[in-house]
Amino acid sequence: MGYTLNFNLIWRHFDKLWGGLLLSLELAVISIAIGIVIGLVLAVWYVSAGRVVRGIIASYVEFIRNVPLILLVYLVFYGLPTVIDLAYSAQTSFVATLAVYSGAYLVEVFRSGLEAVPRGQIDAGKAIGLTPWQRLVHVRLPTMMRITLPALSNTFISLFKDTSVASVISVPELTYGAQWINFNTFRIVEVYLVVTAMYLVTGYALLFALRLVERWYRTAR
Amino acid sequence: MATTSDNSPALLDIAEVSKSFGSVEVLRSVSLKVAKGEVVAIIGPSGSGKTTLLRCVNFLESYDSGSIRIDGKEVGFRDGGARQRRSERDLAAMRAETGMVFQGFNLFPHLTAAGNIMLGLTKVRGKSSGEARSIADHWLGRVGLAHKADSLPAELSGGQQQRVGIARAVAMEPKILLLDEITSALDPELVGEVLAVVKSLAEDGMTMVMVTHEMAFARDASSRIVFMADGGVSAVGPPKEVLAAETTNERLRTFLARFRASQF
Amino acid sequence: MLGQIAYALPFLAEGFALTLWVSLLVVVLSLIAGVVFGVGLVYGPAPLRWAVRIFSDTVRGIPILVLIFFVYYGMPAVGVHLQSFWAAVLALTLFKTAQVVEYLRGAVASIPKGQSEAAMAIGLTFRQRLTYVIFPQAFRRFLPPWINGVTDAVKGSALVSLLGITDLMQAINQVIGRTYEAMPLYILGALLYFGVNYALSLASRRLEQRFAFIRE
Numbered sequence: 001m002g003y004t005l006n007f008n009l010i011w012r013h014f015d016k017l018w019g020g021l022l023l024s025l026e027l028a029v030i031s032i033a034i035g036i037v038i039g040l041v042l043a044v045w046y047v048s049a050g051r052v053v054r055g056i057i058a059s060y061v062e063f064i065r066n067v068p069l070i071l072l073v074y075l076v077f078y079g080l081p082t083v084i085d086l087a088y089s090a091q092t093s094f095v096a097t098l099a100v101y102s103g104a105y106l107v108e109v110f111r112s113g114l115e116a117v118p119r120g121q122i123d124a125g126k127a128i129g130l131t132p133w134q135r136l137v138h139v140r141l142p143t144m145m146r147i148t149l150p151a152l153s154n155t156f157i158s159l160f161k162d163t164s165v166a167s168v169i170s171v172p173e174l175t176y177g178a179q180w181i182n183f184n185t186f187r188i189v190e191v192y193l194v195v196t197a198m199y200l201v202t203g204y205a206l207l208f209a210l211r212l213v214e215r216w217y218r219t220a221r
Numbered sequence: 222m223a224t225t226s227d228n229s230p231a232l233l234d235i236a237e238v239s240k241s242f243g244s245v246e247v248l249r250s251v252s253l254k255v256a257k258g259e260v261v262a263i264i265g266p267s268g269s270g271k272t273t274l275l276r277c278v279n280f281l282e283s284y285d286s287g288s289i290r291i292d293g294k295e296v297g298f299r300d301g302g303a304r305q306r307r308s309e310r311d312l313a314a315m316r317a318e319t320g321m322v323f324q325g326f327n328l329f330p331h332l333t334a335a336g337n338i339m340l341g342l343t344k345v346r347g348k349s350s351g352e353a354r355s356i357a358d359h360w361l362g363r364v365g366l367a368h369k370a371d372s373l374p375a376e377l378s379g380g381q382q383q384r385v386g387i388a389r390a391v392a393m394e395p396k397i398l399l400l401d402e403i404t405s406a407l408d409p410e411l412v413g414e415v416l417a418v419v420k421s422l423a424e425d426g427m428t429m430v431m432v433t434h435e436m437a438f439a440r441d442a443s444s445r446i447v448f449m450a451d452g453g454v455s456a457v458g459p460p461k462e463v464l465a466a467e468t469t470n471e472r473l474r475t476f477l478a479r480f481r482a483s484q485f
Numbered sequence: 486m487l488g489q490i491a492y493a494l495p496f497l498a499e500g501f502a503l504t505l506w507v508s509l510l511v512v513v514l515s516l517i518a519g520v521v522f523g524v525g526l527v528y529g530p531a532p533l534r535w536a537v538r539i540f541s542d543t544v545r546g547i548p549i550l551v552l553i554f555f556v557y558y559g560m561p562a563v564g565v566h567l568q569s570f571w572a573a574v575l576a577l578t579l580f581k582t583a584q585v586v587e588y589l590r591g592a593v594a595s596i597p598k599g600q601s602e603a604a605m606a607i608g609l610t611f612r613q614r615l616t617y618v619i620f621p622q623a624f625r626r627f628l629p630p631w632i633n634g635v636t637d638a639v640k641g642s643a644l645v646s647l648l649g650i651t652d653l654m655q656a657i658n659q660v661i662g663r664t665y666e667a668m669p670l671y672i673l674g675a676l677l678y679f680g681v682n683y684a685l686s687l688a689s690r691r692l693e694q695r696f697a698f699i700r701e
Contacts, residue, residue, distance in 0.1 A: 078661070203547075329603070
């Protein structure tokens with residue numbers, strides 16, 4: 001086919017990719033941080049709430065899980081400002097979207113984690129006279145964390161990949177950088193090879209690091 | 222019941238079989254002959270290689286050297302000089318000559334009791350499903366489960382599942398039946414019903430090799446007992462001799478003493 | 486305002502139909518490819534196992550969007566010219582195939598070793614063991630996650646709008662471009678996607694319950 005690989009132009013614009021990768025990571029970290037708060041609060045609320053609240057939380061979870069992320073991104077960035085009087089940047093808009101998106105997945109993760117805490121541990125907490133709040137903080141949440149850590153790691157990795165959707169509203173993350181080089185240098189195969197490698201190396205390095213954290217967390221206490 | 226004798230032709234001939242898992246030698250030059258109609262019980266401490274030996278007989282495990290013959294035919298390797306593993310098709314045909322009952326039952330959960338028995342009959346023996354069904358019904362009757370023919374394994378008790386497991390194995394009319402600790406996974410109150418089935422098969426003249434922890438059963442039902450220790454045959458003989466309290470075999474005496482201590 | 490949207494409904498319906506058509510193609514093609522490669526991964530010779538492993542880990546390790554761009558822009562560069570519709574179907578199929586491979590591997594791996602051994606013991610050949618013992622059981626474990634994963638194909642298909650294909654997502658954006666009614670249209674789109682996917686996840690949950698008794 002006579003296609004010769006030439007990576008020179010890629011290296012010349014590599015700052016676009018490197019900066020993009022860092023921004024992707026930043027977007028993922030901020031989003032999951034907010035997402036964890038959303039997920040935790042709603043999960044704790046869910047397991048102790050009545051039918052109405054449960055129904056509302058379940059609807060949020062089901063809605064987000066069944067709608068494409070790209071549509072949510074458009075909806076928040078292009079749709080929402082037309083009905084509420086608020087101005088925000090593409091980046092803020094995307095982080096808000098991804099946080100709400102990850103929150104929905106994390107409610108499920110935390111809820112099943114909370115329900116997997118053995119009954120006996122809660123009873124033991126009661127037996128030594130802990131208040132419900134103390135039982136939550138000192139017994140249920142630490143145990144739940146241990147159970148949910150692997151799922152949390154997986155969610156983070158997939159959020160990192162999901163940040164690529166930010167490119168559709170021109171947030172200059174890694175995929176956006178790839179497209180920029182694609183359209184400006186036409187070294188198409190090269191740029192996607194490099195970007196694929198960058199996503200793979202970062203993703204699997206993160207996974208490896210998170211597995212180490214999980215192991216440390218399991219043995220450190 | 223047949224008795225031991227070195228001059229009757231051996232149906233199963235295990236000769237100097239050795240096997241290692243990495244650096245651990247699990248079988249050390251094991252030899253054992255079993256005549257048609259014999260019931261041989263293999264006892265011994267865990268890790269002595271009993272189950273591995275049994276699994277070599279139908280080649281669920283390969284072995285490193287020696288030979289295992291059934292009716293004069295080498296089990297896992299091609300006839301002739303070179304040790305060449307049999308083809309998948311040949312192995313399947315050889316395995317159909319032996320029946321095996323497993324500790325964990327291993328019934329096929331998606332098939333009914335009758336379906337479990339019919340699978341080998343239709344696919345290996347080539348019988349019509351009507352024929353297979355009547356054979357299945359016959360054997361389910363023999364093990365006292367005629368009324369459970371259309372139940373799924375999940376709907377049966379452990380003892381019932383194991384009886385289906387036995388029926389599945391014998392319905393194939395194997396030359397030898399291999400029983401691998403078949404009552405170990407059962408609640409104590411269910412052991413009796415399974416052993417009763419085995420006993421009735423022995424009375425019919427079925428050749429059997431069984432690995433067991435049921436010492437009383439080994440004594441009553443078998444014609445010979447093999448005591449294995451450290452991957453080798455340490456003692457072999459009629460039950461009365463092997464299980465005698467005054468044996469001079471040190472390892473056997475320790476094993477029996479420990480066993481009696483746990484029983485009474 | 487509602488009048489304008491009503492006027493656009495046939496156009497949106499066409500986009501919706503295209504979304505379903507792309508999803509269906511991807512689901513069927515990836516099922517075939519995924520089962521073939523999945524069997525290769527579990528039972529194939531070492532080189533095939535490695536090839537499938539690398540394929541699956543790579544495809545699952547990168548964003549679908551990157552995969553779509555790679556296929557769409559990269560293939561013409563090396564001389565393969567596909568209509569954008571088929572480039573999109575190909576990219577999504579690669580993504581989905583990697584998933585199906587993993588579902589299949591997981592389903593087969595979850596079947597206890599004793600099942601194979603019992604099947605061997607009654608004299609079934611390798612092919613018979615797969616056909617009558619392993620696959621019927623693996624199928625029951627494969628089906629619920631697979632149906633659940635069909636929603637990923639439907640959601641992923643929204644990304645093909647970026648290749649100028651008029652699927653539901655693109656149709657919505659185009660109608661918004663004419664009517665400036667962003668919010669109602671995005672919500673309408675969300676409800677349509679939700680309807681399809683929610684129905685699929687309900688179906689998967691029901692199947693899981695139906696097969697539950699066979700688990701042990």
